[in-house]
Amino acid sequence: MTQTRRPRLHVPEPPARPGQTPSFAHVPLSPAGAVACPPVDVSPEDTKDFASRLIRVLDDEGRAVGSWADFLGASEGDVLRRGLRDMMTTRFLDQRMLLAHRQGKTTNYAASTGEEAITCGFQRMLSPGDMNFPTYRQSGLLVSAGFPLTNFMGLQFGNDLDPLEGKNLPPMHSSKAHGFFTVSGNLATQYVQAVGWAMASAIDGNDRVAAAWIGDGATAEGDFHSALLYASVYRPPVVLNITNNQWAISSFVGIAGGHVPFATRAHGYGLASLRVDGNDFLAVLAVSKWAIARARQGYGPVLIEWVTYRAAAHSTSDDPSVYRPKEEAAAWPLGDPIERLKRHLIAAGEWSEERHEQARVEIEEEVLSAQKEAESRGTMIGGGGGTAPLSAMFEGVYKEMPEHLRRQRQKAGI
Ligand SMILES: Cc1ncc(C[n+]2csc(CCOP(=O)(O)OP(=O)(O)O)c2C)c(N)n1
Numbered sequence: 001m002t003q004t005r006r007p008r009l010h011v012p013e014p015p016a017r018p019g020q021t022p023s024f025a026h027v028p029l030s031p032a033g034a035v036a037c038p039p040v041d042v043s044p045e046d047t048k049d050f051a052s053r054l055i056r057v058l059d060d061e062g063r064a065v066g067s068w069a070d071f072l073g074a075s076e077g078d079v080l081r082r083g084l085r086d087m088m089t090t091r092f093l094d095q096r097m098l099l100a101h102r103q104g105k106t107t108n109y110a111a112s113t114g115e116e117a118i119t120c121g122f123q124r125m126l127s128p129g130d131m132n133f134p135t136y137r138q139s140g141l142l143v144s145a146g147f148p149l150t151n152f153m154g155l156q157f158g159n160d161l162d163p164l165e166g167k168n169l170p171p172m173h174s175s176k177a178h179g180f181f182t183v184s185g186n187l188a189t190q191y192v193q194a195v196g197w198a199m200a201s202a203i204d205g206n207d208r209v210a211a212a213w214i215g216d217g218a219t220a221e222g223d224f225h226s227a228l229l230y231a232s233v234y235r236p237p238v239v240l241n242i243t244n245n246q247w248a249i250s251s252f253v254g255i256a257g258g259h260v261p262f263a264t265r266a267h268g269y270g271l272a273s274l275r276v277d278g279n280d281f282l283a284v285l286a287v288s289k290w291a292i293a294r295a296r297q298g299y300g301p302v303l304i305e306w307v308t309y310r311a312a313a314h315s316t317s318d319d320p321s322v323y324r325p326k327e328e329a330a331a332w333p334l335g336d337p338i339e340r341l342k343r344h345l346i347a348a349g350e351w352s353e354e355r356h357e358q359a360r361v362e363i364e365e366e367v368l369s370a371q372k373e374a375e376s377r378g379t380m381i382g383g384g385g386g387t388a389p390l391s392a393m394f395e396g397v398y399k400e401m402p403e404h405l406r407r408q409r410q411k412a413g414i
């Protein structure tokens, strides 16, 4: 028999490279209000349609429409204004840290520009005692939980305002009091840790909820799948978040299998899942409220794919102009989360251009004054004199110090 076909390796290519016209024709969208809000105890089977549709609340005129808006309830102006403020603070903080890096004051930073609604909205719906298992790109969780900006910058600058006393890399924070588990640089570990923590919470008879966080790229790790299996078998109170920002450093979403919506991964494991417009602050609030309530009331985990776009570089060590068109961010069909919430609030008579400008000035003053204070303790350039004591490197890691470290400490005389 003559063979006419041979296997050929398929290596996905992004729709556009630098110099070409950006396209997001491959991203399935749904109109605002088109996807209905199911009951919080919906069976995983009945969420199958949700995985390839897109939950959206804000329409093009900034109106909140559909049953997810009803589930959210009267969108109290205060909650939304607070969300807007948190997003604006996160964005300006990012700008300051990127600049500080270029000035040599810190060694690394990962901005979340364009993704702020997801962290700032989700955090608003958590309760004290709940725990996020975040990545390096989630400063918005800390900002909206009220983590002091001076401590945030203390870690970036490596001075004694760093609550971790220099034990973790920038921007890998940790604050139990703010529901923010220590960021691990080893991606996808967040998923197994969150599921394990949620299992322990249920075993202890608590109703505390864990939130797992992962990027589109890191879903390719085995840990992601192990965690989904455990979540499906034991049904602990965990919300499984995927921030699909279309890029994993220079690898476009197709390399991690994004030709199939990530939300569909849940169904092979018998888990409920939803796919959501991550640049729509009201959709983020509504879906977070729903998912956290479902987990807390014992109806089981839910996987959420938040669809967004990484508008900034991957980190301070990346230059996206070499692998994607400059115009790609502007072509992103879901817009900018801050602009969209601002438009909604103005349309609802809860905000104005003048108030927005006033808020911008206040936020910039707040961030700059925190930076001044943090820099006065010293940065990576030096100065300030505020460094953690040398003994800190031996403390706060092991409950009982291993013998070899005890000997090293003795030798160092500290
Ligand atoms: C297990 C593991 N593999 C590889 C890396 C190196 N790495 C750091 S960030 C990154 C890209 C992650 O992309 P994604 O999961 O989409 O998250 P994003 O950076 O877009 O927020 C990679 C590969 C790592 N930190 N951990």
Ligand SMILES: [Mg+2]
Pocket: 215, 216, 217, 243, 244, 245, 246, 247, 248, 249, 310
């Ligand atoms: Mg990504």
